Amino acid sequence: MKISVLDAEALRRALPQLIAKHDQIFMAVAWAHAGLVAEKLIKNKHKFKSVTVGLDFCATDPNFVDSLCNVPNAYVFKKNGVCFHPKIYLFVTGQNADAIVGSANFTTGGLGTNVEACLHLNCNVDEAVISELLAALESYAPHRQPVTEQLADSYRLQAGVVGSRPRPRSPVLPSDKADFARVDSELLKMDWSTFIREARKDPNHHFETRMRFLRYLQTLFAREQSFNSLSVSEWKAVAGIVHPDAVAGSGLEKHQIGWFGSMQGAGSFTKLISIKDSRIAKAIDCIPRRGPVAESDFDRFCELFVSAFANSARTGSTPTATRLLAMKRPDLFICVNKGNKASLAEALHFAPSTLHLDNYWKRVIEPIRLAKWYNAPRPEGADAEAWDCRAALVDAIYYKVV
Structure with missing residues (x-):
């Protein structure tokens, strides 16, 4: 040898x-x-x-x-x-x-x-x-x-x-059969040009009206260091509280605040928003206003958000929590609501009834972060602002009137 x-x-x-x-x-x-x-x-x-x-x-x-x-x-x-x-x-x-x-x-x-x-x-x-x-x-x-x-x-x-x-x-x-079906889904393989074309179709709402509302919300979060500094009406706009009196006299009537998920029927959530519960504010403040958001940031948000419902008849749910997340960081989060849950679950290959706040990151956020359209470079021109809100705009593709 x-x-x-x-x-x-x-x-x-x-x-x-x-x-x-x-x-x-x-x-x-x-x-x-x-x-x-x-x-x-x-x-x-x-x-x-x-x-x-x-x-x-x-x-x-x-x-x-x-x-x-x-x-x-x-x-x-x-x-x-x-x-x-x-x-x-x-x-x-x-x-x-x-x-x-x-x-x-x-x-x-x-x-x-x-x-x-x-x-x-x-x-x-x-x-x-x-x-x-x-x-x-x-x-x-x-x-x-x-x-x-x-x-x-x-x-x-x-x-x-x-x-x-x-x-x-x-x-x-x-x-890895179940997880691979999610990774190999058409939603994840869609390129940016296809994604924005489908989002702009927005058959149930008006795309530019959506964008105007998202732009307005971003000015709110850019203006204040803490969510607690916003007014009650601004809290309701972020939270999707659409009762006719919710934002009366605030100037917010011009926005379709119920789009991306109306939370008017969530009574305990509505009450916490109306009193500007500090735990809700602290939860939202856990999510950075810009830059990367780690799973640990999301976990801390969930912990504080759920704690706000300790004395409520109902606990915080996926729609209410993801509404807040998507409105603060529309580039990263999707509001999973009654109108899009079934279609989104089908696209990402999970049963709608199995989605909960504790698996939302794995079932929805992790796959979306792999999508071709999500990782496309920021375009110039009219689509640049849409790219900045691209995760939230998944609602424009998958929302169905129920």
Whole structure:
């Protein structure tokens, strides 16, 4: 047996030679990138015996995943709660084997810019270490998935919107049936031009009137540091309290404050809004006026919002809570109301009766943040303000008169 140590540059030089030299290719890596070495690998895909790559944290290049589509013996690894992290390169021809095991992934860094250390073993296939490596590779089989076009397209969508956000521990793949249906929905695959065209149709309301009201609300939140500083009439406008006397004499009569969800029938909520309950104000203040909103911000909002109903006959509900969220941050939240709940649930593949405030973030917000239209760059011109309110405008597409 011949043993040598390879750094990243040496590995980059060795892999193309070994790929060309041998008849059988085995590989298992946490992450992989497209590039010249990857091109050499794919040209020799007919030699694949077991090539498996991880997708954790969406760190594998979508272009590399695309190159594995429908390739026999090419897989991605997915096991919930587990990070796939091996780096094994094994090449076999007859009785001769070359095995490389170490720290280097099949990535730009692992094959060049990183400080890596790998052992290169050139030996007979009968050596015990080769049998052990083959056994390790075979042990991954229960959690391997072949790369279909559907899987590759969905992975590209999820990896493409990661940006500077915290990377998801594991992307959603077709094997995650319920969650994948949501990620693969037509709503999420819709591009910006289609989304804004559908929103502007607004068959039940008037799009420009919607926008005028949303613009007005944004001036309210920009004007004051705390929601508590707004007037009672302004609270009612944000909350969707549409009783004829709710905003009488305030100048708000010109706005359709019931659009995006009228909350007039929520008696306990209406009472808390009318007295400007401080817990409601603190809840809304938990949501930043601009910039990212974390799930922890939402959780704190929910905690304070629900606490405001401690002495009420009814508790706070998804429509009332999401109305407040959507009016403060229409770029991030959708008011789920009686008019859009069924259609939105169908679009995002969950049963309407199962949606509650405690799963609203996972069922609605997380999928929406993956949508192509949601992640499109801010346009110039007439659609720029609509883009700033794009999440709330989902109501314009999915609202139905009930």
